[in-house]
Amino acid sequence: MLVEVEALDEILRKHGYQRAGLIGILQDIQSRMNYLPRKALQYVSQCLEIPLSEIYEVATFYKAFHLEPRGKHTIQVCLGTACHVRGSQRILSYLETLLDVKAGGTTKDLSFSLETVNCLGACALGPLLVIDRKYYGKMETGKIESLLKKYQ
Amino acid sequence: MSPHFRTISELRSFREGLKKARDPESPWIAICCGTGCQACGALEVLEAFREKIQEMGLKDQIGIRATGCHGFCERGPLVVIRPQKICYMNVTTEDVSEILHQVANGGGVIERLLYQDPLSKQRILYEEEIPFYKFQQRIVFGNNGEIDPTDIDDYIRIGGYQALEKVLSTMTPEAVIQTIKDSGLRGRGGGGFPTGIKWEACRRAKGKEKFVICNADEGDPGAYMDRSLLEGNPHSVIEGMLIGAYAIGSEEGYVYVRNEYPLAISNLTCALDQARAYGLLGKNILGSGLNFQIKISRGGGAFVCGESTALMASLEGRVGEPRAKYIHTVEQGLWNQPSNLNNVETWANVPIIINRGVEWYTSIGTEGSKGTKIFSLVGKINHTGLVEVPMGMTLRQIIFDIGGGIPKGKRFKAVQTGGPSGGCIPESLLDLPVDFDRLQEAGSMMGSGGMIVMDEDNCMVDMARYFVHFLEEESCGKCTPCREGLHQMGRILNRICRGEGKEGDIELLEDLSLVMIESSLCGLGLTAPNPVLSTLRYFREEYEAHIEEKRCPAKFCRDLISFSIRPEKCTGCGACARVCPTQAIKGERKKAHFLESQKCVKCKACVEACKFEAIEID
Numbered sequence: 065m066l067v068e069v070e071a072l073d074e075i076l077r078k079h080g081y082q083r084a085g086l087i088g089i090l091q092d093i094q095s096r097m098n099y100l101p102r103k104a105l106q107y108v109s110q111c112l113e114i115p116l117s118e119i120y121e122v123a124t125f126y127k128a129f130h131l132e133p134r135g136k137h138t139i140q141v142c143l144g145t146a147c148h149v150r151g152s153q154r155i156l157s158y159l160e161t162l163l164d165v166k167a168g169g170t171t172k173d174l175s176f177s178l179e180t181v182n183c184l185g186a187c188a189l190g191p192l193l194v195i196d197r198k199y200y201g202k203m204e205t206g207k208i209e210s211l212l213k214k215y216q
Numbered sequence: 217m218s219p220h221f222r223t224i225s226e227l228r229s230f231r232e233g234l235k236k237a238r239d240p241e242s243p244w245i246a247i248c249c250g251t252g253c254q255a256c257g258a259l260e261v262l263e264a265f266r267e268k269i270q271e272m273g274l275k276d277q278i279g280i281r282a283t284g285c286h287g288f289c290e291r292g293p294l295v296v297i298r299p300q301k302i303c304y305m306n307v308t309t310e311d312v313s314e315i316l317h318q319v320a321n322g323g324g325v326i327e328r329l330l331y332q333d334p335l336s337k338q339r340i341l342y343e344e345e346i347p348f349y350k351f352q353q354r355i356v357f358g359n360n361g362e363i364d365p366t367d368i369d370d371y372i373r374i375g376g377y378q379a380l381e382k383v384l385s386t387m388t389p390e391a392v393i394q395t396i397k398d399s400g401l402r403g404r405g406g407g408g409f410p411t412g413i414k415w416e417a418c419r420r421a422k423g424k425e426k427f428v429i430c431n432a433d434e435g436d437p438g439a440y441m442d443r444s445l446l447e448g449n450p451h452s453v454i455e456g457m458l459i460g461a462y463a464i465g466s467e468e469g470y471v472y473v474r475n476e477y478p479l480a481i482s483n484l485t486c487a488l489d490q491a492r493a494y495g496l497l498g499k500n501i502l503g504s505g506l507n508f509q510i511k512i513s514r515g516g517g518a519f520v521c522g523e524s525t526a527l528m529a530s531l532e533g534r535v536g537e538p539r540a541k542y543i544h545t546v547e548q549g550l551w552n553q554p555s556n557l558n559n560v561e562t563w564a565n566v567p568i569i570i571n572r573g574v575e576w577y578t579s580i581g582t583e584g585s586k587g588t589k590i591f592s593l594v595g596k597i598n599h600t601g602l603v604e605v606p607m608g609m610t611l612r613q614i615i616f617d618i619g620g621g622i623p624k625g626k627r628f629k630a631v632q633t634g635g636p637s638g639g640c641i642p643e644s645l646l647d648l649p650v651d652f653d654r655l656q657e658a659g660s661m662m663g664s665g666g667m668i669v670m671d672e673d674n675c676m677v678d679m680a681r682y683f684v685h686f687l688e689e690e691s692c693g694k695c696t697p698c699r700e701g702l703h704q705m706g707r708i709l710n711r712i713c714r715g716e717g718k719e720g721d722i723e724l725l726e727d728l729s730l731v732m733i734e735s736s737l738c739g740l741g742l743t744a745p746n747p748v749l750s751t752l753r754y755f756r757e758e759y760e761a762h763i764e765e766k767r768c769p770a771k772f773c774r775d776l777i778s779f780s781i782r783p784e785k786c787t788g789c790g791a792c793a794r795v796c797p798t799q800a801i802k803g804e805r806k807k808a809h810f811l812e813s814q815k816c817v818k819c820k821a822c823v824e825a826c827k828f829e830a831i832e833i834d
Binding site for chain 1: 251252254255256289290292434435436437438439440443444475476477478513514515516517518519530531532533534535536592594595596600601632635666668669670674679682683686690692791794795797798817819820821824825
């Protein structure tokens, strides 16, 4: 089985096998496995005795959850208002063209996932680009290609 | 071994001991490690300070403290030399030895790291004299610079948990509620509902148990004051919640915080652990009989969860859909029990009101809005950062005196307040005093306190479109007016921005807005038309230019502009061609280049790369 049962048990135990902890459970699974594999969700459904559909309802409602495997690196383009007025949309379009992937998608070679976020609260640095939790502020389209080379 | 206080007097004498143990004159260095400064390399600077201080043998002479956000994020990493409060900006690891030398030798300052007044070119030495800080009144936010948020002793030393002592030893729950009512404190999350009245209703409500909840799901894009408070001074929020729990009669609290705020979560977790260890959370707190626990719940990234009923649904582990509020959450909220929800900043105001009294608190602010408000001043502004000002200060003072005006000599166009539920306020209303009621009269709202400044290059139709799309994505979809209304508005605005606007589009937008205001289920839908209505109210001519002349006056909307290269200005340096993602720019070196408009995706990379202003936008 793809899914590590022990790891799942540990997560479920941490949340006391409570239905109320579902969002936290899914967050922990995702941070461990990088996405939410169907088998993991089935296992959670069995252990918590709640229908799989209910788990999917939650998993698809919240933006933070991914049902598909993610790329090796995650690029987040902040589209908060402060970044927007400083031109973050152009940064996003540039990345979409450069990586040939739409926001929310992952490159075919699984090297990058491109995401958008609504404000990371580092507005002084806008437009802001975050790669694997490292912040790159005052971004310009001209700087992006060389920046990405560091991650390839 | 940390102390575990069983009585109020134990805590008091511990505080006295902490105060005595530190000489107020002894030098220490505050390094801002808020998210903004961290993104500029503050952690490396902090590490360098720790290393150098060992190397130079100054460990016993100079203290080092990693503090939360100081607010002036534009100039991070910030380093403040205490107790004089000499403020150094944009500090790098190379500056560290020099700073330590200066502090150890007790004199001299490093001119190049000081703030420089842009007009007089004068350097300014002390934090409180820098215009950005001078006009602020930092009663809630000011302590961020004084304490290490991961050390509860720091908070106790500056008088932390004194308000809790006062409440537990001298006040009845009713007296606490009366104090909060008299203070005129209104909810800082946006709605501006009187906090004391909410508490009273929750106290009176009947239920098996009651909950107090802190809303730290700061979803407004462009606002980050709640995060900075949680990161920089988590105990002030915990103390506020403890006082609220005592007043309302609750034994269980929750902090619902965005998962995008990792530092806030880790500092809060640490603060809760310490408070528990000290006996400030748990059973029979300080021997008073008060029992109270706080749990953290991380949000899943849904803007609508900032709405109280949606937030409570999310706390229960369900999807964050709001419900109709014919029964208020103070009567039936979380698990159908009476629940009192306040925003981070509101909670942080509570200990201050208790400590300093109603009379002092009500002397700050305007008639209907008391106290201060923290704003995040962002966008096209010279001094980006968090500012705390008394209610009633004018927009002009905030943007120009504190914020230092608009960069690159551009012209101010509008300021957007209140996030996606707010509106755009034009230049003609810059002298508007900022409080809950006046902003609402101007067609905007306080919201959680985002203030996004826009200049002449920003298109107001695009701004409306931005917010409508944001809300369309974030609408939970439960009620039709919000789900469908936003979708249709988004389509119309897209069309207008593409130059395909039709006669009657403006009226249609107004009609849709009315329906949404009349019939949406929750605050998200009810206020969603504000960005459209406020831009229509103050910038109607921009809409008309898009629709009738197919022209974007700000030269922003992609489909209404085209790029070309002015041969007389182009030096043939090739900078534009190198950054063009679609190879639309061609030309020989040192000769004027040309741009193939069919290939151009209008990303403006060339405009940013060109040093000679040779790219023309029509």
